[in-house]
Amino acid sequence: MAQSKLNIQWFPGHMTKAKREMQSKLSLVDMVIELRDARIPNASKNPLIDEIIQQKPRLIVLTKIDKAQSDMTKQWMKALENETTKVIGLNVLKDNCSKIITQAVMELMKEKRDRQIRKGMNPRAVRCMVCGIPNVGKSTLINRIASKKVLETGNRPGVTKNTRWVKVNKEIELLDTPGVLWPKFDDEEIGVLLAVTGAIRDQVLPLEEIAYFALKFMKEHFPRQLIEVYGIELVDNNYKQFLEIGRKKGFLIKGNEVDYNRTIETFLKDIRDNRFGPITWEIYHEMCE
Known part of the structure; x- marks a missing residue:
């Protein structure tokens, strides 16, 4: 992140x-x-x-x-x-x-x-x-x-x-009753988790940072799903990882460059559409430590 x-x-x-x-x-x-x-x-x-x-x-x-x-x-x-x-x-x-x-x-x-x-x-x-x-x-x-x-x-x-x-x-x-979010997120991660799962409109979000958070979490807890869904090898650098995902998916623009924004948006959509299978983003025993 x-x-x-x-x-x-x-x-x-x-x-x-x-x-x-x-x-x-x-x-x-x-x-x-x-x-x-x-x-x-x-x-x-x-x-x-x-x-x-x-x-x-x-x-x-x-x-x-x-x-x-x-x-x-x-x-x-x-x-x-x-x-x-x-x-x-x-x-x-x-x-x-x-x-x-x-x-x-x-x-x-x-x-x-x-x-x-x-x-x-x-x-x-x-x-x-x-x-x-x-x-x-x-x-x-x-x-x-x-x-x-x-x-x-x-x-x-x-x-x-x-x-x-x-x-x-x-x-x-x-x-x-209408869905209500609170005026201020005291914990930064709460806002990020709400963003990852789609509770906040993407239009108001820093999507790259949200995607980096989600990618880091998945590398740590669900690496096999990332590899299987995208057919990639995992690398430490998030930017390079998204470039590889974009190339694998054929998201290319002029000059054979990766459409980075489309790749990030697709990654978040894949999470929300359950393409990686069931994921709990708040691991209970970790939160109790």
Whole structure:
């Protein structure tokens, strides 16, 4: 990774509004469903959400589990769970989202609902606020739970701009909220990890530095995948490594030069498209040291 300090900040105006809206609607919900990216379970945790939801019961859903290492996901799930927080992993596109989420919500709210029944009350549907960082799969998950397209989706950050209610079934109702990133990344690496996995628009990023970080990580932890996918030999110099990748892929421009920018963009796209197989970018035991 380049030695210069990265300054990755992305806090569009609608996110400030989103935080206020979420705080104002907190009294309307029974619990919170927080989506995080299973590849970066810590970096995709938004400190603003802790401040917003306070002590509400929370279901953490680790999405994109098909793109993360299953053994690492299990370690993170165990570590993140506590008395008021339940954690599950989900492949939003393939799993039975409605059944899995409804069951998890009912388990988390069981004591409260049992108390209501003992008092002679008929518990209404559990109202859940759905939140998380951009591009983590909130709208896709809600559409899958509701078994119909009720929200716009897109493989890019910032699709949802406003809060809205979605009635799923007789047991749960969901309040969708826009993806929120915090105003300042206290840890430089958090911003880089969010960038690598696509939570921040590429247009505002120093892509070369992001790619250097990802390449260094993969050389250290996933060298075989790099060699197999690109048919290259690994070298220490990142610049030369990308030149070799570009040549192997035929990304050439005038004068037989490598199209360096295209090579970097393709490398990051290959990561996000899972071409290298499952990768967890936050290794649990290393973060505990």
